[in-house]
Amino acid sequence: MTAIASPINLLDLDEAGLRALFESMGEKPFRAQQVLKWIYHQGVTDFAAMTNLGVELRQKLQQVAVIEPPRVLSEQVSVDGTTKWLMGFGGGNAVETVFIPEPGRGTLCISSQVGCALNCTFCSTGAQGFSRNLRSSEIIGQVWQAARALGHERNGQRRITNVVFMGMGEPLLNFDAVVPALSLLRSDLGFGLAAKRVTLSTAGLVPGIDRLRDTIDVALAVSLHAPEDSLRESLVPLNRKYPIKELMRACADYVSDRHKRSVTFEYTLMDGVNDHPEHARALVKLLRRLPSKLNLIPFNPFPGTRYRCSPDERIRAFQSIVMEGGLIATVRRTRGEDIDAACGQLAGEVQDRTRLQERRRRAASLVEVGR
Numbered sequence: 001m002t003a004i005a006s007p008i009n010l011l012d013l014d015e016a017g018l019r020a021l022f023e024s025m026g027e028k029p030f031r032a033q034q035v036l037k038w039i040y041h042q043g044v045t046d047f048a049a050m051t052n053l054g055v056e057l058r059q060k061l062q063q064v065a066v067i068e069p070p071r072v073l074s075e076q077v078s079v080d081g082t083t084k085w086l087m088g089f090g091g092g093n094a095v096e097t098v099f100i101p102e103p104g105r106g107t108l109c110i111s112s113q114v115g116c117a118l119n120c121t122f123c124s125t126g127a128q129g130f131s132r133n134l135r136s137s138e139i140i141g142q143v144w145q146a147a148r149a150l151g152h153e154r155n156g157q158r159r160i161t162n163v164v165f166m167g168m169g170e171p172l173l174n175f176d177a178v179v180p181a182l183s184l185l186r187s188d189l190g191f192g193l194a195a196k197r198v199t200l201s202t203a204g205l206v207p208g209i210d211r212l213r214d215t216i217d218v219a220l221a222v223s224l225h226a227p228e229d230s231l232r233e234s235l236v237p238l239n240r241k242y243p244i245k246e247l248m249r250a251c252a253d254y255v256s257d258r259h260k261r262s263v264t265f266e267y268t269l270m271d272g273v274n275d276h277p278e279h280a281r282a283l284v285k286l287l288r289r290l291p292s293k294l295n296l297i298p299f300n301p302f303p304g305t306r307y308r309c310s311p312d313e314r315i316r317a318f319q320s321i322v323m324e325g326g327l328i329a330t331v332r333r334t335r336g337e338d339i340d341a342a343c344g345q346l347a348g349e350v351q352d353r354t355r356l357q358e359r360r361r362r363a364a365s366l367v368e369v370g371r
């Protein structure tokens with residue numbers, strides 16, 4: 001008995017993929033442009049409503065394809081206007097997607113995996129363990145759902161002006177699904193964002209940075225959090241495989257042929273851990289020859305963490321040292337903290353296949369027994 005093929009979710013396909021699909025159906029490739037405009041410009045998911053396609057083609061699409069974004073399970077709005085959605089994908093998995101409105105811009109923070117396997121010790125997502133990679137449709141679908149909820153424009157101004165891959169997961173460990181989503185974010189047939197308005201944030205997966213450089217033009221952010229290897233290894237275990245010297249080489253290569261482009265380095269400040277003057281001076285030495293910006297992030301607490309946020313005066317002193325050393329450094333203002341939507345707080349619902357949550361609970365219970 002022949003198995004019936006599952007319908008193709010068109011949100012999984014960028015323009016090249018959709019053109020290839022139409023060619024395989026014996027249709028003209030330009031149909032891809034028409035369908036993309038219906039999906040991303042008009043927010044249409046019903047083929048019957050795509051009136052510039054022939055009736056026969058619409059019927060054919062209904063037989064072989066679907067347009068299915070993730071389901072919005074809940075929505076929370078912070079007192080500061082930040083909005084957080086829980087988006088579900090079946091199987092008990094869900095991720096959190098956050099919109100941060102500011103004067104003149106609106107930033108959407110999206111996820112690329114359900115959970116994260118990198119186990120960075122200061123990150124709430126890392127504490128959830130890892131379930132699976134998201135499909136392209138589940139990544140770009142977060143943007144589609146957010147644009148639908150917010151409306152594409154307000155008072156003639158675009159609502160979502162920037163998209164950052166800074167939610168759950170390590171994007172470069174899901175490269176083949178992330179790249180079509182990046183393509184749709186950049187394409188005028190999709191969301192039409194400039195390269196500098198689409199940012200991919202990585203914990204420092206060096207081969208992925210090299211591969212991204214040769215694949216698509218987007219802004220790069222790196223979760224650094226420490227200026228030397230021994231400290232960074234305790235915060236970002238990936239550093240054991242790709243130490244800081246290798247990471248800096250990859251970052252320098254990434255911007256070498258991109259005029260007026262810089263790498264953003266994210267540095268979460270934790271009380272007594274990485275916030276001393278010697279850390280600031282070491283950062284200056286590390287970054288001063290690389291086109292870069294430093295984003296200082298006050299640590300946002302989550303249940304079970306052993307870290308605390310650095311005091312305000314120490315954050316300002318740290319910023320002063322690095323700026324006096326010639327770096328561009330800003331302090332990120334905490335947004336959405338009352339709904340757990342701040343940086344490092346996103347958790348979602350993860351059916352953990354790594355059993356990390358179980359191991360952490362067991363370790364905590366052993367500590368309690370030993371007291």
